[in-house]
Amino acid sequence: MQPPPEVTLQGARLDYGGKTVFRDLDLVLAPGSWTGLLGESGVGKSSLLRYLAGCAHNAAQVGRLTCSDGLPLGGRIAYMAQQDLLLPWLSVLQNVTLGRRLRDGSHRRPEVLAKARALLAAVGLSERAGDLPARLSGGMRQRAALARTLMEDRPVVLMDEPFSALDAITRVRLQDLASELLAGRSVLLVTHDPMEALRLCDRVLVLAGQPARLVSELTVEGRAPRATDNPAILAQQGALLTRLAEGQVAA
Amino acid sequence: MIALRPAVVFFALLLFWQAVVWATAVPPFILPGPLPVALTVVEDFGLLMHHAGVTLVEMLLGFVLGVLFGGLAALTLVSCRPIRPWLLPLLVASQAIPVFALAPLLVLWLGYGLASKVAMASLIIFFPVTASFYDGLRRTEPGWLDLATTMGASPLSILRHLRIPAALPALASGLRVAAAVVPIGAVVGEWVGASAGLGYLMLHANGRMQVDVMFAALFCLAVMALALYFLLDWALRRAIPWQPDSLLTSSTNALKG
Numbered sequence: 001m002q003p004p005p006e007v008t009l010q011g012a013r014l015d016y017g018g019k020t021v022f023r024d025l026d027l028v029l030a031p032g033s034w035t036g037l038l039g040e041s042g043v044g045k046s047s048l049l050r051y052l053a054g055c056a057h058n059a060a061q062v063g064r065l066t067c068s069d070g071l072p073l074g075g076r077i078a079y080m081a082q083q084d085l086l087l088p089w090l091s092v093l094q095n096v097t098l099g100r101r102l103r104d105g106s107h108r109r110p111e112v113l114a115k116a117r118a119l120l121a122a123v124g125l126s127e128r129a130g131d132l133p134a135r136l137s138g139g140m141r142q143r144a145a146l147a148r149t150l151m152e153d154r155p156v157v158l159m160d161e162p163f164s165a166l167d168a169i170t171r172v173r174l175q176d177l178a179s180e181l182l183a184g185r186s187v188l189l190v191t192h193d194p195m196e197a198l199r200l201c202d203r204v205l206v207l208a209g210q211p212a213r214l215v216s217e218l219t220v221e222g223r224a225p226r227a228t229d230n231p232a233i234l235a236q237q238g239a240l241l242t243r244l245a246e247g248q249v250a251a
Numbered sequence: 252m253i254a255l256r257p258a259v260v261f262f263a264l265l266l267f268w269q270a271v272v273w274a275t276a277v278p279p280f281i282l283p284g285p286l287p288v289a290l291t292v293v294e295d296f297g298l299l300m301h302h303a304g305v306t307l308v309e310m311l312l313g314f315v316l317g318v319l320f321g322g323l324a325a326l327t328l329v330s331c332r333p334i335r336p337w338l339l340p341l342l343v344a345s346q347a348i349p350v351f352a353l354a355p356l357l358v359l360w361l362g363y364g365l366a367s368k369v370a371m372a373s374l375i376i377f378f379p380v381t382a383s384f385y386d387g388l389r390r391t392e393p394g395w396l397d398l399a400t401t402m403g404a405s406p407l408s409i410l411r412h413l414r415i416p417a418a419l420p421a422l423a424s425g426l427r428v429a430a431a432v433v434p435i436g437a438v439v440g441e442w443v444g445a446s447a448g449l450g451y452l453m454l455h456a457n458g459r460m461q462v463d464v465m466f467a468a469l470f471c472l473a474v475m476a477l478a479l480y481f482l483l484d485w486a487l488r489r490a491i492p493w494q495p496d497s498l499l500t501s502s503t504n505a506l507k508g
Contacts, residue, residue: 055397079401085394088493089416102404102412132493152402 002076004031004155004186005067007052012063014044014051021047021059022212027205029156031068034179034187034224036197038244039207045190048207049158052188053079078154082161084145086133093129096120096148119147122181139170143177150181157187163196172228175200179225194240198233199226206244216243283463291463292470298452303471305448309365309437310479313372314429320373321380321425328381329388330410346378351439358444368445372436376429383428387421388414420494423487430483434476 006028013023021044029035039045050056052065054074067073086095096116097107106112120129123143133141142162149157162178163171179200191197197204198220206216218236220226226233265285272284279287292299324342328335354371361367391414399409441450449468456464 050397053397053401055400075403077401079398081394081398083394085392085398087395087413087416089419089491098398098412099402102399102402102408134493158401 001153001185002155004184005069005071005073005076006031007073007156007186008064008066008068009052010064010066012048012051012065013061014047014056015060016047016058020211022207025063025212025214027214029186029188030203031186032184033203034182034189034201036201036204037188037190037207038192038194038197038204038240039212040244041192043207043210044212045192045207046160048212049160049188049190053077053158055079073156076154077156077158078149078152080145080149080157080159080162082164084133084138084141086141086144086148088133091130091132092125092136092144093117093120095133095144096151098148099152116147116151119150120144122150123147123177139166139174142166142170142174146174146178146181155185157182157185159187159189161191162189164191164193171196176225194237194244195228195233198236198240199228200224204240206240280460280462283466287463288466288470291467295464295467299449299467299471302447302449302452302468303475305365306434306437306441306450306472307475309368309372309440309448310433310475312365312369313436314376314433314479316369317373317376317429317433318380318426321377321429322384322422324377324381325384325388326410326415328385329414330406342378342381350375350436354439354443357440363444363446367443368437368440368448371440372433375436376433379428379432380422380425383425384418384422387418390421391417419491423491426483426487427480430480431476433479434472438472 008029009025009027012025012027014021025048027048037045037048047056047059051059051061051063052073054077065073067076086092087098090098093113093116094101094107096119097112100107100109100112117126117129120126123146125140125143125147128136128140128144133144136144142165145162159178163174166174175196187201189197189201194204202220202224204218204220205214207213208215218240220236221232222230268285272282275282283291324338328338350371353374354367357367357370357374361370395413395417396409399413404412437448438450438453441448442454445451449472453465453468456462456468
């Protein structure tokens with residue numbers, strides 16, 4: 001993997017169907033660290049992520065997206081969403097190598113398959129490599145999606161509420177796994193769960209208002225993944241939740 | 252039990268048929284009972300098979316050609332955006348013309364032989380196949396497309412590896428409809444002008460008041476149509492194992508067409 005660049009977004013604006021989702025938005029993703037993006041549903045978190053991913057079709061977009069090494073960001077991001085987005089007609093292993101299949105058809109090469117198997121082993125799915133996704137539980141499917149994300153081996157990873165559809169226990173386990181396996185990459189994690197953001201991210205941003213702005217920023221101490229009963233995290237979570245619930249961040 | 256159910260229905264229908272014959276006491280040249288018809292099937296087996304073979308070839312060729320052209324039309328529609336506003340109204344207009352009304356013209360242009368029946372059968376299934384496949388191709392899960400975009404896939408690769416496989420269940424319902432209506436196309440073609448085929452045999456028998464032969468031909472046609480439908484359904488379910496499509500729900504919406 002190439003070293004992750006610092007990604008800078010300046011003066012971003014996105015209009016969707018005549019409505020401004022956000023404008024004058026500046027965002028910096030520090031290299032090799034996790035940035036959390038919190039906010040209410042519908043505030044535009046996912047739109048911002050899709051903007052960065054280059055997937056905001058049908059939306060008018062303005063802004064300057066640059067990387068510290070002067071190269072474009074496109075082709076250096078991996079994307080992981082709330083739905084696992086596994087293709088139902090491909091086996092788990094074939095889903096993991098999907099990027100190769102789509103790009104150049106190199107998904108059958110021995111070294112590619114070996115790497116995919118190693119990643120499946122890392123997420124604990126060695127036994128299920130040949131199964132169709134429909135036979136997997138929600139947690140397993142999201143682990144397969146994580147393996148697919150890792151297979152892409154991109155320096156920047158954009159995650160859109162990747163764990164929110166899971167039960168609490170599975171979620172904590174998967175957060176730990178993702179935090180461990182994605183270490184060293186720049187990650188933007190969109191979530192509505194303050195605890196998740198505080199456990200995993202080095203920096204947490206809050207998006208609020210209409211059009212949305214980044215209204216608040218806080219730094220989290222310690223090494224991720226942080227324990228769920230870490231008193232400092234719990235205190236920060238309480239404060240953050242209160243502020244989000246009261247809507248003060250929007251003011 | 253499940254295997255028995257169609258047999259039970261079949262015999263119930265036969266009983267009902269026989270009951271109507273007894274109750275109304277209509278002469279056999281109006282409504283023959285199941286037994287005389289069965290005898291006719293046995294007696295004229297060679298004749299029936301000869302004509303059934305002709306109709307079967309027409310049905311299969313019409314099916315293959317119709318599916319081929321329908322599939323190509325759908326692929327053209329999705330992959331070539333500028334062509335869409337030109338081709339779509341044409342497609343709808345083509346469906347607005349009753350295909351039956353074209354049958355005499357097709358016979359005039361393509362002759363009394365196989366070609367006019369095949370053209371008729373493929374025309375009649377062209378629209379359901381195009382419409383269902385096009386619909387499926389357009390409704391690819393947006394998340395998959397986003398994922399493919401971030402993976403750096405070309406539009407052609409997305410079409411091949413994502414959109415076409417994702418549209419197969421939709422295409423399958425189109426194919427089921429096509430299998431159900433393709434016999435109509437072949438038989439209508441034969442009614443308008445032919446020298447062989449079950450439709451021709453029925454018309455011929457009708458003129459001579461051989462109602463039992465008509466019923467025998469109808470029986471053969473029904474068996475062929477059902478066999479085609481169920482074989483296709485079985486093959487489709489095997490080919491698309493990730494989406495078990497139920498037998499009847501998939502085709503009810505389109506059978507109106």
